[in-house]
Amino acid sequence: MKRGDMIIYGCVIIGAGIGLMLDNAFPGVLIGLGAGYLLQYFFRKEE
Structure with a gap:
C-alpha cells in the first residue's frame, strides 16, 4: 500500500x-x- 493511500x-x-x-x-x-487528499498533496515527494 502506498503512503499516500494510507494517509487518505x-x-x-x-x-x-x-x-x-x-x-x-x-x-x-x-x-x-x-x-x-490535501495532506497527500502536501506530503508527497517531489519527483
Missing part, C-alpha cells in the same frame, strides 16, 4: 468516527476524504 484512508476513518459521534457519518467521511 486514515483521514476517512477519522472523519467517519467524528461524524458518527455527531450523528452524521457521511459528511464526516467526505470531510475526511478532502482532508486526506
Whole structure:
C-alpha cells in the first residue's frame, strides 16, 4: 500500500468516527476524504 493511500484512508476513518459521534457519518467521511487528499498533496515527494 502506498503512503499516500494510507494517509487518505486514515483521514476517512477519522472523519467517519467524528461524524458518527455527531450523528452524521457521511459528511464526516467526505470531510475526511478532502482532508486526506490535501495532506497527500502536501506530503508527497517531489519527483
